[in-house]
Amino acid sequence: MILQLVFQIFLIIVLAPLLSGFIKKVKSFFQIRKGPGILQPYYDLLKLIKKDSVVSNNVSWIFHAAPIISFVAVLAAGLLIPVYITQLPLGFAGDLIAVIYLFALARFFTALASLDAGSSFGGMGGSREMFIAALVEPALMLSIFAVALNVGSTNLGFISRTVSGMGIDAMSPYQILAFVALFIIAIAETGRIPIDNPATHLELTMIHEAMILEYSGRQLAIVELGAMIKQLLIFSLLANIFFPWGIASQGAGVSALVLALLVYMIKILVIGISMAVVETSTAKWRLFRLPELLSISLMLSFLAIVSFIIVKGG
Amino acid sequence: MLDNYLFLGLAGFYLVGAVSALVFNKKDALCSYISFLSASAGALLGFVFSLSVIFGDSFHFILNEGQIPEFGIFVDKLSAFFILVISISVFAVSIFSTGYVKEYFGKKNIGYLCFLYNIFILSMILVICANNAIMFLIAWELMSVISFFLVVYEHEKIETRKAGFIYIVMTHIGTGFIIISFLIFAGTSGSFSFETFHAAGSTMTPFLKDIAFLFAFIGFGTKAGIVPFHIWLPYAHPAAPGNVSALMSGVMIKTAIFMLIRISFDFLGAGQSWWGYIVLMMGTISAILGILYAVVEPDMKRMLAFSSIENVGIILIGLGASMIFLASDKPILSAIAMIAALYHLLNHSVFKGLLFMGAGSILYSTHTKNIEKLGGLIKRMPVSAILILIGVLSISAMPPFSGFVSEWLTFQSLLLTFNLDSNFAIIILSISAAVLALTGALAAYCFLKFFGMVFLALPRSENAQHAKEVNIPMLAGMGFFALLSIMLGILPVFVLPVLDRIASSFIGTAGQSFSFGTFGTISIPSSGGISISTPGLLAILLILMLIPAIILFINKRSMPVYETWGCGQPVSTARNEYSAIAFSKPVQVWFKGLYRPAREMEVTYSSRYLKESFKFKSGIEQVFEKNLYIPVVDFVMDISRKAKVIQTGSIHAYLGYIFGILVILFMFVISGGS
Numbered sequence: 001m002i003l004q005l006v007f008q009i010f011l012i013i014v015l016a017p018l019l020s021g022f023i024k025k026v027k028s029f030f031q032i033r034k035g036p037g038i039l040q041p042y043y044d045l046l047k048l049i050k051k052d053s054v055v056s057n058n059v060s061w062i063f064h065a066a067p068i069i070s071f072v073a074v075l076a077a078g079l080l081i082p083v084y085i086t087q088l089p090l091g092f093a094g095d096l097i098a099v100i101y102l103f104a105l106a107r108f109f110t111a112l113a114s115l116d117a118g119s120s121f122g123g124m125g126g127s128r129e130m131f132i133a134a135l136v137e138p139a140l141m142l143s144i145f146a147v148a149l150n151v152g153s154t155n156l157g158f159i160s161r162t163v164s165g166m167g168i169d170a171m172s173p174y175q176i177l178a179f180v181a182l183f184i185i186a187i188a189e190t191g192r193i194p195i196d197n198p199a200t201h202l203e204l205t206m207i208h209e210a211m212i213l214e215y216s217g218r219q220l221a222i223v224e225l226g227a228m229i230k231q232l233l234i235f236s237l238l239a240n241i242f243f244p245w246g247i248a249s250q251g252a253g254v255s256a257l258v259l260a261l262l263v264y265m266i267k268i269l270v271i272g273i274s275m276a277v278v279e280t281s282t283a284k285w286r287l288f289r290l291p292e293l294l295s296i297s298l299m300l301s302f303l304a305i306v307s308f309i310i311v312k313g314g
Numbered sequence: 315m316l317d318n319y320l321f322l323g324l325a326g327f328y329l330v331g332a333v334s335a336l337v338f339n340k341k342d343a344l345c346s347y348i349s350f351l352s353a354s355a356g357a358l359l360g361f362v363f364s365l366s367v368i369f370g371d372s373f374h375f376i377l378n379e380g381q382i383p384e385f386g387i388f389v390d391k392l393s394a395f396f397i398l399v400i401s402i403s404v405f406a407v408s409i410f411s412t413g414y415v416k417e418y419f420g421k422k423n424i425g426y427l428c429f430l431y432n433i434f435i436l437s438m439i440l441v442i443c444a445n446n447a448i449m450f451l452i453a454w455e456l457m458s459v460i461s462f463f464l465v466v467y468e469h470e471k472i473e474t475r476k477a478g479f480i481y482i483v484m485t486h487i488g489t490g491f492i493i494i495s496f497l498i499f500a501g502t503s504g505s506f507s508f509e510t511f512h513a514a515g516s517t518m519t520p521f522l523k524d525i526a527f528l529f530a531f532i533g534f535g536t537k538a539g540i541v542p543f544h545i546w547l548p549y550a551h552p553a554a555p556g557n558v559s560a561l562m563s564g565v566m567i568k569t570a571i572f573m574l575i576r577i578s579f580d581f582l583g584a585g586q587s588w589w590g591y592i593v594l595m596m597g598t599i600s601a602i603l604g605i606l607y608a609v610v611e612p613d614m615k616r617m618l619a620f621s622s623i624e625n626v627g628i629i630l631i632g633l634g635a636s637m638i639f640l641a642s643d644k645p646i647l648s649a650i651a652m653i654a655a656l657y658h659l660l661n662h663s664v665f666k667g668l669l670f671m672g673a674g675s676i677l678y679s680t681h682t683k684n685i686e687k688l689g690g691l692i693k694r695m696p697v698s699a700i701l702i703l704i705g706v707l708s709i710s711a712m713p714p715f716s717g718f719v720s721e722w723l724t725f726q727s728l729l730l731t732f733n734l735d736s737n738f739a740i741i742i743l744s745i746s747a748a749v750l751a752l753t754g755a756l757a758a759y760c761f762l763k764f765f766g767m768v769f770l771a772l773p774r775s776e777n778a779q780h781a782k783e784v785n786i787p788m789l790a791g792m793g794f795f796a797l798l799s800i801m802l803g804i805l806p807v808f809v810l811p812v813l814d815r816i817a818s819s820f821i822g823t824a825g826q827s828f829s830f831g832t833f834g835t836i837s838i839p840s841s842g843g844i845s846i847s848t849p850g851l852l853a854i855l856l857i858l859m860l861i862p863a864i865i866l867f868i869n870k871r872s873m874p875v876y877e878t879w880g881c882g883q884p885v886s887t888a889r890n891e892y893s894a895i896a897f898s899k900p901v902q903v904w905f906k907g908l909y910r911p912a913r914e915m916e917v918t919y920s921s922r923y924l925k926e927s928f929k930f931k932s933g934i935e936q937v938f939e940k941n942l943y944i945p946v947v948d949f950v951m952d953i954s955r956k957a958k959v960i961q962t963g964s965i966h967a968y969l970g971y972i973f974g975i976l977v978i979l980f981m982f983v984i985s986g987g988s
């Protein structure tokens with residue numbers, strides 16, 4: 001049990017930078033350039049860990065505590081999300097709603113730290129980040145409702161088990177609608193175009209980068225790694241709520257586990273490629289146009305609930 | 315028998331507190347210590363008393379045996395729960411008050427404040443315990459009037475007097491509705507005793523039931539601060555002294571929730587499902603509108619008052635869901651939703667009390683309520699900062715703090731609608747959950763802004779620059795609540811069975827709504843294995859702390875300190891910080907249809923290119939005041955002005971009116987009264 005826990009943490013930490021590097025590579029492929037190697041995020045993190053952190057003279061302990069708390073909150077969410085096996089040693093500790101609130105905790109502390117240095121950039125980033133979080137939340141909760149109405153629980157392991165047990169029958173209209181809604185939310189939560197541009201440092205457009213502008217060195221490494229892990233986890237949520245097929249269940253043998261792990265990685269990479277396609281084919285939207293995009297997501301998830309009622313013959 | 319002594323003891327302590335306040339009126343320090351410590355002793359007895367009723371039998375005590383009407387005290391498990399909530403709050407706030415009132419020493423009459431404070435608490439207890447509509451209304455009126463005097467304690471300020479006026483008018487409109495509702499009950503039962511009201515609930519015609527419920531909902535909704543009857547709340551709560559606003563927001567508005575539960579569940583048996591929908595929808599609307607106004611509010615006490623409207627909304631969402639489930643004959647689901655509501659009610663009284671005391675502390679050391687004028691207090695008030703941060707995290711529903719547990723429970727109870735056959739219920743409860751999610755996110759936005767602007771970065775004014783940490787009693791009061799916020803968050807295992815006991819006592823379930831597993835795992839048996847365990851979550855969080863700590867501190871070298879990055883310019887001044895209004899601007903733009911923001915700019919130039927001064931004023935519109943209340947007030951004023959015509963001031967005219975009335979009455983009597 002302890003072994004499984006440690007392995008899950010290890011897996012999440014190791015895979016997260018790889019996913020980031022992979023998405024960057026796919027993006028550069030579409031932009032017809034060579035781009036950095038897939039392993040570049042690892043090199044960046046190692047370089048940052050070796051460096052000193054320069055801190056502002058205005059900051060308080062919040063600035064130093066925030067990266068730790070945010071990182072831990074994201075990692076704790078990682079222990080609640082099924083990755084390659086539905087039975088998690090700590091799966092009882094929280095459900096899908098708890099996962100979302102753990103992400104909210106991480107965001108809360110990052111945004112709080114953004115205000116600590118007293119720079120305008122930080123405040124701007126924090127304000128926009130919390131704004132987008134507020135835009136996302138209703139659609140997110142409705143899509144969770146759509147999923148939970150179908151399965152009858154918000155427990156993630158249970159959802160994966162049930163959906164994968166249903167086989168192809170799980171591909172119902174409400175499931176597809178809820179997936180599209182959650183995909184749009186995933187774009188927002190991972191800070192990608194058209195909502196935020198992870199590659200920019202232009203003060204008018206950056207959101208996540210503006211929040212963490214004051215961080216450097218080892219602290220920045222923790223913040224960056226946390227963001228990469230969050231991205232991996234959100235993709236895992238998408239994969240294992242809607243396409244859990246191939247996931248191992250309790251008592252599976254070693255070969256089955258290895259197979260499940262491979263299937264998981266393929267699923268994540270496919271979601272990564274589709275993210276990269278979305279990013280290269282759209283431009284960043286103006287901040288105040290985002291409510292439109294997220295109300296599309298809200299409507300889709302509402303339709304998911306309505307179609308659930310219709311399909312289930314209400 | 316023990317309960318008798320406990321109850322007399324708790325009432326006695328509050329009375330001693332009140333009387334000694336008057337006796338030692340001349341000595342500020344002595345008076346405040348005796349009076350507030352006596353109140354906290356009363357609170358301790360109240361705590362023991364309520365637990366003994368929750369785990370034992372109901373408590374009944376008649377004051378004038380054999381006479382009609384019989385006045386007495388009646389405490390069942392539901393009322394005991396509210397006495398528990400009141401006692402917990404009073405205990406912390408009283409300790410806080412011994413430090414807080416130092417602010418008023420030599421300036422204001424301390425004895426008067428302490429007297430009102432104790433009587434106010436006693437009147438709240440009586441409201442909860444009354445066994446009779448007449449006695450209830452006396453206690454209710456006492457509570458309203460005393461709290462009015464407390465609101466206008468700083469009556470030398472004009473806005474305080476205005477706040478008091480709005481409060482006293484609104485609260486009496488509410489009382490009017492309550493009286494009508496009680497009269498409907500009394501018309502059927504033939505007596506004013508609550509016991510006969512309970513019996514009347516089953517014999518009343520459905521129409522009378524509907525009317526009685528609606529009037530009670532409006533009447534108590536006014537006190538609870540439900541939109542659109544909320545307008546007094548953002549005026550009255552900020553105007554009162556800090557300790558009193560903590561009690562008003564934390565506890566007084568809950569007495570209205572108590573009576574709502576009493577009437578709709580105990581008396582009327584939650585008959586119609588549309589009652590539940592009304593409560594749910596009004597709760598949802600209150601939650602979202604309350605927090606939307608809180609987000610853009612620069613006055614921190616007003617912001618907290620708006621957030622109370624939001625939290626009452628969340629409580630009502632749970633209550634409404636509970637009524638819907640009970641009307642659909644699903645008592646276990648109803649109990650779960652009720653437990654969610656009661657849990658949130660308890661949590662809200664704790665963290666809102668903490669935050670109001672926190673706002674009081676900030677006011678105490680900086681003398682400003684305006685968020686825009688604060689900043690950097692975390693270095694000047696380090697202990698208060700941590701305690702307030704705990705309150706902020708709880709109210710933003712961050713795991714593993716208390717707000718998270720009750721919001722989680724509320725979401726889960728809304729999700730339980732898939733057990734109902736009604737499609738309407740599924741749609742309405744899902745929308746309510748979506749709005750609740752938005753409310754939660756905006757609450758985090760709002761309180762992040764509050765904490766960030768008040769405590770972080772550089773001070774924005776002289777007052778904030780010279781702030782000092784507050785005294786020990788104030789920290790102790792806040793510390794007690796902060797501790798409680800954490801415990802309610804990580805130990806729901808011990809709280810839920812108690813709440814289950816209370817909810818099952820009037821919903822009529824076996825009290826097995828939840829089952830508990832290892833590590834305090836909570837699951838809801840009636841649904842497919844939904845589980846949570848916040849203690850487990852906390853343990854995970856703590857263990858995982860090691861990983862980033864190792865990365866950060868292994869091979870630890872110095873951390874060079876340098877200026878904040880300002881694009882190469884030395885800009886490290888408070889003027890360059892992001893302001894509170896800028897922080898909440900995106901929400902203001904998003905909801906501009908609601909806020910109708912107005913702004914004024916005034917620029918004077920000393921030469922063609924040089925600006926000499928720049929004034930900026932912005933504000934938002936209070937939609938309900940402008941579109942609902944002001945037209946009514948104008949209408950009443952108009953009628954009064956027209957009615958002035960008959961008020962000639964001449965005695966002959968008045969004699970004429972009397973004569974005319976007499977003639978009409980004679981004709982009425984002679985014609986046989988038909």
